[in-house]
Amino acid sequence: MVKAQASIEIERPPDAVYAFVAEDFERNYPRWSPEVKELRMISKGPMRVGTIARQVRVDQGRRTESTFKITEMQPAQRLTFQGTSFPFLVDYRFDGASEHTKLTFTFELRRLDLMMRPFEKLIRSAVQDGAERTVRNLKRLIEAECAPPQRHSA
Template sequence: MLGIGGTKPVAGRSEDVVACPVAKAYAFIGEGFFNNYPRWCPQVVELQELSPPPVREGSLGRQVTRDRGIDSESTFQVAAFAPASVFEIEGLSEPFRSSYAFHAESEGSTRIVFTFELKELDLVMRPFQKLIRTALQEGADQTVENIKRLLESGAPA
């Protein structure tokens, strides 16, 4: 990436309360990440766990995503793995971060806060920063909606 004169990260953030206990939500998203990620993120067309299970901080992965017919490959690592609290992946080959925070609400429900962040933009993409931010926000909203639907429909971890 051409990082002339750094830029602020561009991010999308969304949250919702899910009728599901924190432990179950974390098991689905964090512990079951390599099995379940393509279920809530349909852009993921290929996902590979590069480290031996179980998922933990430092685990490595590779993904291929397809957006508007264009495939993009990236490697990432689990940057934070704190059961019932936070699960985060961080790009190694591309500068991104995806974070899932978990907060117990009323009995049996969880507030999930999802953030997707591009840590920097290519110089040629900077004029489109506002459009990219809008797309990231729409993607974050869709991600949380998909997770909520899966968890509330009783999807197995």
């Protein structure tokens, strides 16, 4: 198994960060993860546990197609996907109070094909770099596009 995790502080409340990631997922996911070249929601209606989507990604020149299912959605707390065509897990955790959110992104590649095992160290490094880039991109987009909370003066 290859696992990567990265966290970042975002100067917006958890509900705003969650809304950007989960509620506007179809529009925003390719923006914070430019490796996503195509995203199609297979399930109709709003995102919910059980929603299925298909993505085409190009990671370091390698094109992959996969489908995934939302397995956990807790507003302003957590969003989790699991690959249905390939064994991976993606988890976003939103921790915070009022004006700041600690966003933690985890990616697990649950199995490496036999022919990829000699490259495990390289894959592990690329996956960690990708996790760190993901949280930096999310922070940049959210802080630029989501209005900061109004401060009340006494």
